[in-house]
Every structure is written in structure tokens, then in C-alpha cells.
Amino acid sequence: METIGLFRTRATRDGAMEVWAKGWRLESQVPALVPAVIAVGFLFSPFSLPVRALGAAMLLVCAWIVLRLSRLGFRLDVAGVQVTDVLRSRRVVWQRFDGFVGERNEHEGRCVLLTTDGERLRSPGTLDPDEMDPFWAEGDVSAVDQLNRLVSRTRSAMTSGTAVSDARTTVTDGGEEALSPGARRLRSIADG
Numbered sequence: 001m002e003t004i005g006l007f008r009t010r011a012t013r014d015g016a017m018e019v020w021a022k023g024w025r026l027e028s029q030v031p032a033l034v035p036a037v038i039a040v041g042f043l044f045s046p047f048s049l050p051v052r053a054l055g056a057a058m059l060l061v062c063a064w065i066v067l068r069l070s071r072l073g074f075r076l077d078v079a080g081v082q083v084t085d086v087l088r089s090r091r092v093v094w095q096r097f098d099g100f101v102g103e104r105n106e107h108e109g110r111c112v113l114l115t116t117d118g119e120r121l122r123s124p125g126t127l128d129p130d131e132m133d134p135f136w137a138e139g140d141v142s143a144v145d146q147l148n149r150l151v152s153r154t155r156s157a158m159t160s161g162t163a164v165s166d167a168r169t170t171v172t173d174g175g176e177e178a179l180s181p182g183a184r185r186l187r188s189i190a191d192g
Helices: 030-043 049-069 143-160 181-191
Strands: 002-004 007-011 017-021 073-076 080-084 089-093 097-104 109-115 120-122
Touching: 007 143, 017 143, 030 049, 073 143, 097 120, 097 143, 109 143
Parallel strands: none
Antiparallel strands: 002 007, 007 017, 017 073, 073 080, 080 089, 097 109, 109 120
């Protein structure tokens, strides 16, 4: 696991990269074993068979939810970006991927994946609203711009055959290549 800006990354065995922010996910998959082991033990309890089956099934659902909580975030691979939430995962192929934009209120901010057809997929976790938009302070880069740069460099590395770990360079530096769609529009207006 490596921390890049506000985001944590991990290269998987199949060459993909998982990206998440601190606090979005459980850092270990071990807690998912607890309800699964209790479910097996529940099957041997002195209750009637329907009660044991129902109890074991409920505990296995809890184990599945806890396992999903350890996988929240974004998964980048050669095919595209996958947004993993608690209940489901959504895949966006690179041809439909437009970039990440910010969404915030006074309490929290989210990175939102924007597709070319206008669909918006919200990140499974939130960030501090101040991290979402530094209002172009000297040297500051918003969380959305960090994520866009990380995705851009990872995608370039994957399509060129470079190792994913080479893409995990500093994403907090300047550069126009992977600003958020909103930041690109603001910069084009300012450069007018």
C-alpha cells in the first residue's frame, strides 16, 4: 500500500490498481471471518433447524457486508474504472470515462466519476470539504485533481505496458494533463 496525496493505492496481482481514501474502507479482510465462523458455530447450536439456518444465513450476509467494506473505492484496470460500493460495483469502460468532479456541501465532499453521457457515479466515501477545492491556493491541488492525475498516469502506464507502480508518482505537482473537467473549464475561461 502506498499513500499518494490524499489517496491510498495498492497494486493487485492481476495488474489492476485499487484507489481509496483513508477512512473509506476497512484496512483488513480478517474481520469478515468473525461472522462467518460464528455462522458455522450457529449451525451446531441446540435450536431448531429453521432457526439455525436463518441465523447462519444472516451471519453470512453480515460476513459478506464486512468483506465488501474492505473493498470500497475505485479499481483501475486495462478495461476501465470500477466503483465499488457496499452493495454493488459499477464498471465504466475507458471510452465512457470523462474524469472525476467534486461534489460538496458544508459538511462533506465526494469525488464523483463523470461519464461521457453525463452519468454521475459517487465515490463510496467522503472527504473533508476543504480537501475538495483549495480555491487555487499556491501549490495546493484539490482531491479531485489528485485523483484525475493518478487515474491518468495509471491508465497511461497500463496502456503502454509500463508497470503500475511506475504510475504512482507524485500527483500533487502542477500540470494540466489530468485536471478535473470543471478545473479545465475554469482554466480555459481564465486563459480566455
